[in-house]
Amino acid sequence: MPDQIHKEVLLLGWEGEENLGLRYIAAYLQESGISADIVPINGFCSSDISEAIKKAGPRIVGFSMIYQRMLSDFKELIASLREDQIGCHFTMGGHFPTLEYNRALRCIPGLDSVIRHEGELTLVELYRHLDSPEHWAEIKGLVYRRDGRIHVCEPRPLIEDLDILPFPLRGGEIRRHRNLKISSLITSRGCHYDCSFCSIQEFYRGAPGRKRRSRSPENVVQEMRSLFDSGTRIFVFKDDDFGMARPPQKRWIEAFIRSLEESGLANEILWRISCRVDEIDAEALEALRNAGLCFLYLGIESGSNSSLLAFNKHYDVHKIYESLDIIKRVGVDFEYGFMMFDPYSSMQSIKENIESLKYICKGGRAAVHFTKMFPYVGTAIADQLKKEGRLKGHFSIPDYSYLDPRVDQLQTFFNTRFYNIIFDGQGLMSRLSFALMDSVVAERFFSETLNGKSYRMGVEKLVNEYNSSILDAMELARAFMESRSRREIWQDWSILGRMVEERLSVHGSISRALEDLIPN
Template sequence: MKDAITNGCDVLLIGYEDQENLGLRSIAAFLTGHGVRAKIEPYDRSLKDNILARIRMENPGIVGFSLIFQRMLFEFADLMTYLRQNGVTAHFTVGGHFTSIEFERTLELIPELDSVVRHEGEQTLLELFHSVDQHDSWSQIKGLAYRDDGRIKVTPPRPLIQDLDSIPPPVRSGTITTHRGLGICSILGSRGCYYNCSFCSIQEFYGEAPGPKRRSRSPSNIVCEMKQLFSERGIRIFIFQDDCWCMKGHKHQQWIRDFVRELKKEKISDQILWRISCRVDDVNAELISRMKEVGLMCIYIGIESGSNQGLKTFNKHYAVDDVYKALGTLRELKMPFEYGFMIFDPDSTMATVKENIAFLKEIGRDGQVIAHFCKMVPYAGTSIARRLEEEGRLEGTVNSPDYNYNDSRLNLLQLFFSQTFNFRNFDNNGLVERLRLAKFDAIVLNKFFSDRCDARAYTQAVRDLTRQSNESALEVMSMAANFMEMQNEEEILDNWQFLENLAREEKYTEMRIASDLDRLTSRYDFEEGI
């Protein structure tokens, strides 16, 4: 390892940072706390030259890549090739869910890569730093996969970190994300998840490493970080990135009560907003009421399907009636929510798709949430991917796994939905994201700026536009599904013009709603800051 007194850094961590990459930031803080000069460079596929220039300036001994998304595998491979071609000789290592699970395939596909840090990376990367020039000692580093004389070797998995309070808070540097002058940041209260949803790789990522499936920081430790961010960086809005905010069982319920008490004790609860994610069967009226009193503003809830067959496929362990009950509780508490939803899955039929559309119509009828949807992706390491492979149905590529449906007409329905709603559902300028942002903006105005505007009127206007968008999109989806259900593939293709006409009507409606939204938000545009 190069001399520690030289300029630059010892370890440069590169990762996707559209939202704060708390995994990278935690590793950077841990390394720094152990005397290793660690820095972070945000990843952007269009800025390879910037990354190369940063590496040349910092001259790190190790460059660590955070591969959060499986779909970005070959983007990172191209980046590593580019860096090697331009003379970068540092040790390249990578971490993340996919690379931990598919470490052999990762090393085979990316010859420029020297090692894979598996599972939680703090201690493993620290030990690698101290031994990077001593290849023979790598076999003693737990949680590492690497090349050795043309073969791939892997060491035993490293036990998971038991005491999350022992890890320093994530590195916070650079520009603060703001909304109306209020600082926003991500924060993490726990690691892991108890559940085993068939489409999720979290269990596989943590499951091989010894230790509890889920671990929490202490309430006082989290609130201490929140207060520091509040005081030193002006953060007023906290987005908890926990995989699941558990509300079942005495232990977790007491944890939440203690967390609420700590927020009240530090006297910041009336000056902040925060968001959590939870399962349908974790919704607890008493606990949510307590959290709402200290700033809880929104819950992201993993609904996933409005069909009992879909919920069974996803191994959710609850039924559609349970979903309606949970959403009813949130509405009674006047707690805003967002949700995840996969309208297509490997067991989809025309009937289940129509059930999903009817479900979205019901929950979006009042405009409190925007209707949106996607297709379930069989990520590496998930039980659904293994099942599809056993059935001979796993298709696509390593970075974009896919499958076809038992009813081939669903491939055409998926194509129509994708062509018609892709921009609406997934683009930052599409209606889904814009209406979500307006909904969030209304919550912020009501909390911090109610003396400057009629936040209630704004909230209602956003709901009206959301309701209109839901009605239009879901009616088009219903008509398309009914049309295809009555015909075979050849007839569908022969009459595709009918579907194109539906798509044009939807695009026109989206443009009108977007214009109305522009006019609405412009009326609430005023000087920011509190």
């Protein structure tokens, strides 16, 4: 909750990790002479949030809603705040309200306006003209409610020079690992690519300007130096796509590494980036590793060429394997995103996905996990499902059925049998992934007291055992259902359950061995 009593603007949003969108806006407001602070709403406790707002007495409360599934939570929260006699201006930003501003305002009667696309300049202008609603029509990027009608202003051009922005506001609860401070930051905004399931392109598309812009390497390192001096040793870059392959990005990386070395940070820190599989470049990756890069997050997404085509990824499975071989050769660790199920999944594509996961995670390099593709509003794949008449459910929680009904049964079975293992934050998969990361941190920062290499070998062995059991169970279930009709699947459901549980029975011993392995 805010430390100071009075704030002119309060920004509310989810902060599982640092919400850089809100933190950039708060910093820009403060630089513009407008006092601002952030209230995390991870638990959506309306009474606590109401108390924080009343204590701060802001003129504007800004809500950050990235995902449409949070719509009902925000609707209930805002209604509760209005019932509690909070009458200041309520505005909202984020992916969903940017793309569905009419729907957001109609669904949330207590909301006064929406700020589309990037929020820094628009929110400052709204604050300065808050008492002059006749001026609101001239505020680019604003959508507002007035006289029972929704008024849409022209979009505001995207910020071209990101270096003009102050560094994000820092504060609140600090993430740590082995008492090492962790900070998030970005080097860019936007993405060059157009994956059919992703809303990033759609978020920026309606605003004039280049859809991907980068900060200067020197500006990024200046922020890193400031964070390092305040205790940060682990940096998580939250760019939508860091990139290595394009010539301009290669030149950026060269300047970035040079600046890191000149600052004295390169040998003192550990950092992670997110990168596309087809952006992996061996020479650039090796140079980044030498400057402290230890982790990659790869949006692999699928191990089936048919799904990769539907996702508009512009690469095939062979490219995935090629890039993974480069990563292994260079010696960088990775995590990955993977959608086992998508609207066009078949028993064959799922078989291909399982086979690909064997390669992706071989040797215990990463722990097997997967998810289902979510049809976010405004994305090409959601629009295609709508045209096909397959998009169902409430628009805030859309869903779809598969072309082969047995895939619905398989997904239901996977959710039932694997949910606690894979999707629970305290499940075996999460704990193994944590241990893999922890072993890298141990070797990087605590080599004198912890045997990071030995620790890593032990973790990889356990991850490999876990992967074998999960992949075996997944393929067993897939083949079991492929050879049966829908009716036979339901009849033999319990039989399949017992067979899968036998494959997963090793998890107890893996869990106990992991507890013994992690050093204090």
